[in-house]
Amino acid sequence: MALIDLANPTRFLALVERVLPWLVAATVLAFAVGLRGAFLAPDDYQQGATVKIMYIHVPNAWLSMAAWGVMSLAALGTLVWRHPLADVAAKCAAPLGAAFTFLALVTGSLWGRPMWGTYWVWDARLTSVLVLFLMYLGLIALWRTIDDPARAGRAAAILTLVGAVNLPVIKFSVDWWNTLHQPASVFRMGGPTIDVSLLIPLFVMGIAFMLLFLTLHLAAMRNEIMRRRVRTLLLTQAERA
Amino acid sequence: MTAIITALAALFARDARIAIRIGGGAMIGVLFFLTVVTLVPFAIGPDLALLRRIGPAILWLGALLASLLTLDRLFASDHDDGSLDLILMGRIPMEIVVLTKALAHWVTTGLPLVIASPVLGLFLNLEPAALGSTALTLLIGTPALTFIGVVGAALAVALRRGGLLMPVMVLPMTVPVLIFGVAATNAGVGGTVPFATPFTILCALTLMSAVIGPFAAAATLRHGME
Numbered sequence: 001m002a003l004i005d006l007a008n009p010t011r012f013l014a015l016v017e018r019v020l021p022w023l024v025a026a027t028v029l030a031f032a033v034g035l036r037g038a039f040l041a042p043d044d045y046q047q048g049a050t051v052k053i054m055y056i057h058v059p060n061a062w063l064s065m066a067a068w069g070v071m072s073l074a075a076l077g078t079l080v081w082r083h084p085l086a087d088v089a090a091k092c093a094a095p096l097g098a099a100f101t102f103l104a105l106v107t108g109s110l111w112g113r114p115m116w117g118t119y120w121v122w123d124a125r126l127t128s129v130l131v132l133f134l135m136y137l138g139l140i141a142l143w144r145t146i147d148d149p150a151r152a153g154r155a156a157a158i159l160t161l162v163g164a165v166n167l168p169v170i171k172f173s174v175d176w177w178n179t180l181h182q183p184a185s186v187f188r189m190g191g192p193t194i195d196v197s198l199l200i201p202l203f204v205m206g207i208a209f210m211l212l213f214l215t216l217h218l219a220a221m222r223n224e225i226m227r228r229r230v231r232t233l234l235l236t237q238a239e240r241a
Numbered sequence: 242m243t244a245i246i247t248a249l250a251a252l253f254a255r256d257a258r259i260a261i262r263i264g265g266g267a268m269i270g271v272l273f274f275l276t277v278v279t280l281v282p283f284a285i286g287p288d289l290a291l292l293r294r295i296g297p298a299i300l301w302l303g304a305l306l307a308s309l310l311t312l313d314r315l316f317a318s319d320h321d322d323g324s325l326d327l328i329l330m331g332r333i334p335m336e337i338v339v340l341t342k343a344l345a346h347w348v349t350t351g352l353p354l355v356i357a358s359p360v361l362g363l364f365l366n367l368e369p370a371a372l373g374s375t376a377l378t379l380l381i382g383t384p385a386l387t388f389i390g391v392v393g394a395a396l397a398v399a400l401r402r403g404g405l406l407m408p409v410m411v412l413p414m415t416v417p418v419l420i421f422g423v424a425a426t427n428a429g430v431g432g433t434v435p436f437a438t439p440f441t442i443l444c445a446l447t448l449m450s451a452v453i454g455p456f457a458a459a460a461t462l463r464h465g466m467e
Contacts, residue, residue, distance in 0.1 A: 079464070131413045138410040145400050154464040155399050159410060162392060162457050169417075 007084045009225050016222045023215040030208035037201030044198070053111040055201060058186075059209035060104040064132065065167055067097025067213065071139075072164045075157035085221070087153025088228075090160065091143050092220035096213060098136035105129060116180055124173035125181035132170060135163045149228060245333055249341045252328075256345035259318075270307045270350040271357045277303035278361045289366045296365035297375050297426035301419055303361075304354045304379055305386055309408050309415075311350050312390040315342060316398045316462065325398070325462070335459035343384075343391045343455065351383035374429030374436075378443060382422040385447040388454030389414050395458035399465035418446050 006012045034055070044051035071093045077086030108126070109119045120126065139156055146152035174183045186192045192199055281299050282292060292299075319325040328338055358379050359372040367375065393411035400406060424439035 079460070127416075131416055134409075134413045138406070138413065141406055142396070142400075142410065145406055151399065151465060155396055155461060158457050158461050158464070159392075159396065162414065162453065165453075166413075 004083070009085065012085060013222055013225060016218050020215065020218060020222075023211065023218065027208065027211040027215050030204065030211050034201060034205035034208045037204050041198050041201045047115060050111065050114050051198070053107055054198075055205045057104060057107040057111055058202060059206045060100050060107060061129070062206055063209050063213055064097055064101035064104050064129070065170060066210070067093050067100060068132065068136075068160070068164060068167060070217075071097065071160045075160040078153050078157040079161075085225075087149065087157065088221050088224045089217070090153065090156060091149075092217055092224050094136060094140050094143065094156075096216055096220070098133065098140060100209075100213070101129060101133045101136055105133060121180050123179040123181055124177035125170065125179050128166060128170045128173050132163075132166055135166065139163070149231075245337075248331075248333060249337065252338065252341050253345045256342050257349050260346065260349035268353065270311055271353045273307045273310065274303045274354050274357060275361060277306060278364055282364075293366045293368070293371075296362060296367045297371060298423050299365060300358050300362060300375050300379070301382075301422050301426070304351075304358070304383055305412075305415060305419060307354055308351055308383060308386040309390050309393075309411060312346065312387070312394045312411075313397055313407060315346055315391065315394040317394075320398045329462065335462060336455045339391060339395070339455040339458045339462075340451070343387050346391075347384050347387045351387055354383060355379045368430065371426065371430045374426045377429070378422045378425045378440065381440070381443050381447055382418050385418045385443070385450045386415055388447070388450035389418070391454045391458045392461065395461040396465070398462065418443070418450075421446060 006015065038052055038055040041052070041055075043049050071090045074086045074090035074093065077083040078090065105126075112121070113119050139159060142156050142159060143152050146155060171184075171187075173179065174181055185194050186199070186202070194202065278299060285291065316325060319328070329335060331338075355376055358376050362372045362375055390411050392414075393407040396410065397407040421439045421443045424434065425436065425443050428434040428436045428439055
C-alpha cells in the first residue's frame with residue numbers, strides 16, 4: 001500500500017485502528033527490556049551510577065530532533081506533494097517534539113548539577129536546544145492562531161523548513177564550539193566511544209522512545225482527523241441554521 | 242528586463258517614501274534605539290566600566306528590537322489596500338519583490354540605526370575602536386535581521402490577531418546573527434579571537450538570509466493567503 005493510499009482519512013483511520021494496539025504492546029515491551037538493561041548495565045568509571053540518566057536524557061534528545069525531522073518531511077508533503085494528511089502529521093508531531101525537547105533539557109539539567117556543578121550553562125549545545133524548544137512553542141502557537149487548518153498547515157510548513165536549519169547546528173554544536181556538554185559519543189566518524197555494555201541498553205531505550213513517539217503520533221493524528229470532522233460538521237450545521 | 246528594473250526601482254522608491262512619511266517617520270527606529278539605550282543604564286546603574294563591557298551587546302539588542310518591531314507592517318498595509326494581491330499576480334517573481342521591499346526597509350530603518358550607533362555608543366562609554374567595530378558589524382548584520390524578519394512579516398499578514406506571535410517566531414532565528422555580531426564587535430576591540438573569524442561568519446549569515454528569507458517569505462505570501 002503506497003503512501004498515497006493513506007491519503008484517504010478513512011483508510012488511514014482503519015489502518016491506525018488495526019496497528020495501534022500492536023504498537024502500544026511493542027512500546028511497553030521495548031521500555032521493559034530497555035529499563036531492565038539500563039538497571040543491569042555497569043556503572044561508568046568516572047560518573048558512577050549517575051550515568052544512568054543517560055538512558056533517559058539521550059533518547060529524549062534524539063527524539064526532539066527526529067520530531068522536527070518528521071515535521072520537515074510532513075512540511076515537504078504539504079508544500080510539494082499536497083498530501084492531505086501531511087499537515088495533520090505536522091500538527092500532531094509539534095507538541096510531542098516540544099515535550100521531548102523539554103524532557104531532554106530537564107533531565108540534562110538534573111544530570112549537569114552533580115556532574116558539572118551547575119543546572120545550566122550557556123554553551124552551544126544547551127543554547128541551540130533551548131532555541132529549538134522556543135521554535136517548537138512558536139510553531140504550536142502559530143497552529144493555534146490561524147483558524148483554517150489548511151492555511152495554518154501551509155504557513156507552519158514554511159516555518160518548519162526554515163527552522164530545520166537549526167538541526168545540523170545542534171548536532172555539530174559540540175564539534176564546532178568548545179562546549180561543556182560532551183562531544184559526539186555515539187554518532188560520530190570512527191564509531192561510538194561508549195562501551196558496548198552501555199551502548200546496547202542505550203540503543204534499546206532509543207528504539208523504545210521511537211516506538212513511543214510513533215504510537216503517540218498515530219493516536220494524535222487519529223484524534224486530529226476526528227477533530228476536523230467535528231469542526232466541519234459544526235460549520236455545516238451553522239451554515240444551515 | 243529594463244521594465245522589471247524600472248518596476249523594482251519604483252517599488253523601492255514607493256516603500257522608502259511610505260516608510261519615511263507614516264508611522265512616525267524615518268527617525269522612529271532611531272528614536273526607539275535611543276530609548277532602549279537610555280533605559281539600560283537606568284536599569285543596571287551608571288557603572289561606566291560595566292557599560293563599556295556590555296555596550297556592544299546593548300547596541301545590538303537595541304538594533305535587533307528596533308528592526309523587528311518595524312517589520313510588522315511591511316506587508317500588512319499592502320495587504321489591506323489590495324496592492325499585495327496585485328503584486329502577487331504580476332509578472333515579477335515574488336522573491337525579487339520581497340528582496341526589494343526588504344532592502345527598502347533596511348535603507349529606511351537599518352541604515353539610520355547604523356549611523357546612529359556611534360553616537361549612542363558614546364552614551365555607553367565605548368572606546369573609539371568599539372564605536373567603529375560596532376558600526377561595522379551592525380552595517381553587515383542589520384540586513385540579516387531584516388531578511389530574517391521578513392519571513393515573520395509575511396506570516397504576520399496571515400495572522401490577523403497575531404500580537405506578539407511574530408516576534409516570538411522570528412527572534413530564535415536571529416540568535417546566530419546576534420551571537421556573531423557581538424562576538425565580532427568584541428573581537429574588533431581586542432582579545433584572543435581574531436576579528437575575521439566571527440566577522441566572516443556574520444557576512445555569511447547575511448548572504449544566506451538574503452536568499453532564504455525572501456524565498457520563505459514569498460512562499461508564505463503565496464500559500465498563506467485565503
